[in-house]
Amino acid sequence: MLVFAISDKGGTGRSVTGTNIAYRHALQGNDVCYLDFDFGSPTAGAIFSVSAVARGTRENGLHEYLRGDCPQPRRVDVWAESDREGLRTRPPGAGRLMLLPGSEGGGELSALTEEVVGRCVQLFGRLEEEFDLCMVDVSAGRSFTAELVLAATVRMPAVPFRWLVFHRWTRQHIIAADGLVTGTDGLFDVGTRFGHDPEVLRDRIRFVRTAVLEPDAAELVGLRDEQRAWLSACDSELRELAGRHGVGRTTMLGKVPLDPVLQWREQLITDEDVLASKIANVETAAAFDDLAKKIVDDNAWEGL
Amino acid sequence: MLVIGEVHTGLLQNSGEISEPACRQVLGLMSGETVRVSRRPIVHALSPERLTGVDCALPAASGSRIRGVGTVVSRCAVTGGRVAQGSSYVRVARSETDRRLSWSHYLARPGVVEVLGKAKAADIAEGFAGDGAPRGHGCLDLTAITGRFLDLVQTSPLLNRRAPFRMPRTILRWVAETGEPSIGFTLHTEQERSLRLTHPGPFTPAVVDLCEDLAMHDWLLTSLLVVVERARVGATPAAEVAARLSPAVDHLLHLWMPAARVEERLTPFWESLERRPGFSRQWRSLVDRVRDQVAVHTLALLSANAETGGR
Known part of the structure; x- marks a missing residue:
C-alpha cells in the first residue's frame, strides 16, 4: 500500500502526523517505510530523532536517486539509528520502520522528465514488494512532486495507493484543502490529465484534520462562557463550510487533537510520552493509533 | 582469474x-x-x-x-x-x-x-x-x-x-x-x-x-524465520499465531529441495553446508515448529467444538 501525505498549505502538521501514523502502524506489527519527498525541506529525520539525517542526507538521498545520481536511495533503520532512547529498540511485535531521507539542500524538483518518473516507479515497486505500508510525504500545495507521484501511480495499476490531505480546522484551510483536491491543477485535474480515472481517484482521497480543538476539550475548561459560546458557533460554522466544500465528515478519515507537545516540537509521540512522562495527551496517541488502523481498513475507504 | x-x-x-x-x-x-x-x-x-x-x-x-x-x-x-x-x-x-x-x-x-x-x-x-x-x-x-x-x-x-x-x-x-x-x-x-x-x-x-x-x-530459511518471528508464538493468542503462520504453510514449506538442481560434481559443497551450519537442520526444526503450532491450535478448536457439541 502506498499512502501519499499532502497538505494545502505549510504548517498543517502534515509531516509530524504522517510520521506518527507510520510509527503507530509499525507498532501494530507492520513493516513500514517513510519516504521524505518534501524535497524543499527534508526534515523527517528530525522528527524520527535521527540526527545524522535531521535535515536530509548528504549522500544517496531520494532527490539524488530520482535525478539518477545514485543507484539506490539510502535507508535509515529508525529502530537502530534513532537518538531517542525510547525508539532505539524495536518493541516486541513491531514491524520494521525504515526512513528514506531526502537530500540535504536538494531543492524542489524543477521538472518532470520521463527518466524521473521511471525511477520513481521502480522505487515504489520495490518498496511495495517489501513493506506493508509506504508513507510518502509529498510537499505542501501544488508541486512537481505531487505530479510525479500521480504520473508514477498511473503506471502501476496493480499497486494500491491512497491519498491523505491534511488541513487545519480553520476557514482558510478548509477552502484551500478543497481547492487542492478539486481546484484547477488540483489532484483531480492533474490526475485525470495523467490518465487516472477521476471516480477511482475520488475514492482514494481522504482528509485528516490536524490540531483540532474540540469545543468540549479539557483545555477549554478555564475559558469564559462567552468564549466557549463563540468557539462553539465557529465550530458549527466550519462544519457547515466543510460540508459544502466536500471536506466534511464523510470524506474525513480522522482528526488529531491539538496537543501542546506538537505545538512546541515536531516529534513522535511514544507511549512513554503519554504514560510515563505524561507530556503528551492520551487522545493524541489514540488518534494516531486510530488513523494508523484506518489507512489500511477498507471499510473506512468505501466508495462515497 | x-x-x-x-x-x-x-x-x-x-x-x-x-x-x-x-x-x-x-x-x-x-x-x-x-x-x-x-x-x-x-x-x-x-x-x-x-x-x-x-x-x-x-x-x-x-x-x-x-x-x-x-x-x-x-x-x-x-x-x-x-x-x-x-x-x-x-x-x-x-x-x-x-x-x-x-x-x-x-x-x-x-x-x-x-x-x-x-x-x-x-x-x-x-x-x-x-x-x-x-x-x-x-x-x-x-x-x-x-x-x-x-x-x-x-x-x-x-x-x-x-x-x-x-x-x-x-x-x-x-x-x-x-x-x-x-x-x-x-x-x-x-x-x-x-x-x-x-x-x-x-x-x-x-x-x-x-x-x-x-x-x-x-531466502526460504530467512523468510520462514521472519514469518515465525512475526507470529510471536507464546505472546499472542493461539488462533492469531495459527493465522499468521498460515502463509508459510500455503506458500513456503513445500519448496525446500536442497541441491535439486546441482551438478553431481558440486554436491559435496552443499553437503558440507548441510553439516555446518546445517541449513536443512534449521529448516526442519522451523517446519516442525510451524506444524506443531497449527496442530495445537487444531486440537484446541476440536476440543472446544466437542465441549459445545456435548452440551
Missing part, C-alpha cells in the same frame, strides 16, 4: 503460485529466445540470458583502480511458481592488450570482463564480497544490473501483485575460483550474504546453478 556474481531472491509478486505456462510467459523477456523449464523435482523456469556491456572500475579492497571491459550475463528464474530470482555474473580475465578493443571482441566472449592493466584476484574478491567493502561511484554495480532485471519479472502485467506477505529480497554475492575445494557462506546484514567458493577444475555455468540454489534456500 575468478568469477564474481550476484543472486537476488524474492517472493514472486502474485497472490498464488503461477503455472508453468505462466512462468514461460513471465520469463519470456526476449522474443525468439525460449525459456528453459525443468519439472522434477520442482518446476524451475529459467529465462534466456541477457548481456549488459560494461566499461568501468572493478571492486578492489585495496582501493586501487582496476579497469574492466566486457559483458555481464544476467538471467531470471522462477522456482515452484513462487520464488523469483535474478542472477548476474562475470568471469574476470586478463586482457592481452592494455587498451580497449572493439565491442565485437567482447561480444564474442559473453560474460567475460577483461582487466586492462594489473590486478590481483584476491583484491577483487575481497573488494566484491568482503564485509563493508567500499563501493564507490562508477564501480561495477552488479546489484543495480541484477535488481533491474528482477524488476522486469516482478512488474510483469501477468502478475497481480497481491503477494500473500511482504518479504525483502536477499542479495547473495559470490566469488568462485579454481583450486582446492572449499566453501564459505557468510551472513552480513539482514539481506546481504556472501559466498566464497573454490572448486576443482575450470568454471562452468553449473557453479552459477549452485549459487542460485543456495541463494534460494537461504
Whole structure:
C-alpha cells in the first residue's frame, strides 16, 4: 500500500502526523517505510530523532536517486539509528520502520522528465514488494512532486495507493484543502490529465484534520462562557463550510487533537510520552493509533 | 582469474503460485529466445540470458583502480511458481592488450570482463564480497544490473501483485575460483550474504546453478524465520499465531529441495553446508515448529467444538 501525505498549505502538521501514523502502524506489527519527498525541506529525520539525517542526507538521498545520481536511495533503520532512547529498540511485535531521507539542500524538483518518473516507479515497486505500508510525504500545495507521484501511480495499476490531505480546522484551510483536491491543477485535474480515472481517484482521497480543538476539550475548561459560546458557533460554522466544500465528515478519515507537545516540537509521540512522562495527551496517541488502523481498513475507504 | 556474481531472491509478486505456462510467459523477456523449464523435482523456469556491456572500475579492497571491459550475463528464474530470482555474473580475465578493443571482441566472449592493466584476484574478491567493502561511484554495480532485471519479472502485467506477505529480497554475492575445494557462506546484514567458493577444475555455468540454489534456500530459511518471528508464538493468542503462520504453510514449506538442481560434481559443497551450519537442520526444526503450532491450535478448536457439541 502506498499512502501519499499532502497538505494545502505549510504548517498543517502534515509531516509530524504522517510520521506518527507510520510509527503507530509499525507498532501494530507492520513493516513500514517513510519516504521524505518534501524535497524543499527534508526534515523527517528530525522528527524520527535521527540526527545524522535531521535535515536530509548528504549522500544517496531520494532527490539524488530520482535525478539518477545514485543507484539506490539510502535507508535509515529508525529502530537502530534513532537518538531517542525510547525508539532505539524495536518493541516486541513491531514491524520494521525504515526512513528514506531526502537530500540535504536538494531543492524542489524543477521538472518532470520521463527518466524521473521511471525511477520513481521502480522505487515504489520495490518498496511495495517489501513493506506493508509506504508513507510518502509529498510537499505542501501544488508541486512537481505531487505530479510525479500521480504520473508514477498511473503506471502501476496493480499497486494500491491512497491519498491523505491534511488541513487545519480553520476557514482558510478548509477552502484551500478543497481547492487542492478539486481546484484547477488540483489532484483531480492533474490526475485525470495523467490518465487516472477521476471516480477511482475520488475514492482514494481522504482528509485528516490536524490540531483540532474540540469545543468540549479539557483545555477549554478555564475559558469564559462567552468564549466557549463563540468557539462553539465557529465550530458549527466550519462544519457547515466543510460540508459544502466536500471536506466534511464523510470524506474525513480522522482528526488529531491539538496537543501542546506538537505545538512546541515536531516529534513522535511514544507511549512513554503519554504514560510515563505524561507530556503528551492520551487522545493524541489514540488518534494516531486510530488513523494508523484506518489507512489500511477498507471499510473506512468505501466508495462515497 | 575468478568469477564474481550476484543472486537476488524474492517472493514472486502474485497472490498464488503461477503455472508453468505462466512462468514461460513471465520469463519470456526476449522474443525468439525460449525459456528453459525443468519439472522434477520442482518446476524451475529459467529465462534466456541477457548481456549488459560494461566499461568501468572493478571492486578492489585495496582501493586501487582496476579497469574492466566486457559483458555481464544476467538471467531470471522462477522456482515452484513462487520464488523469483535474478542472477548476474562475470568471469574476470586478463586482457592481452592494455587498451580497449572493439565491442565485437567482447561480444564474442559473453560474460567475460577483461582487466586492462594489473590486478590481483584476491583484491577483487575481497573488494566484491568482503564485509563493508567500499563501493564507490562508477564501480561495477552488479546489484543495480541484477535488481533491474528482477524488476522486469516482478512488474510483469501477468502478475497481480497481491503477494500473500511482504518479504525483502536477499542479495547473495559470490566469488568462485579454481583450486582446492572449499566453501564459505557468510551472513552480513539482514539481506546481504556472501559466498566464497573454490572448486576443482575450470568454471562452468553449473557453479552459477549452485549459487542460485543456495541463494534460494537461504531466502526460504530467512523468510520462514521472519514469518515465525512475526507470529510471536507464546505472546499472542493461539488462533492469531495459527493465522499468521498460515502463509508459510500455503506458500513456503513445500519448496525446500536442497541441491535439486546441482551438478553431481558440486554436491559435496552443499553437503558440507548441510553439516555446518546445517541449513536443512534449521529448516526442519522451523517446519516442525510451524506444524506443531497449527496442530495445537487444531486440537484446541476440536476440543472446544466437542465441549459445545456435548452440551
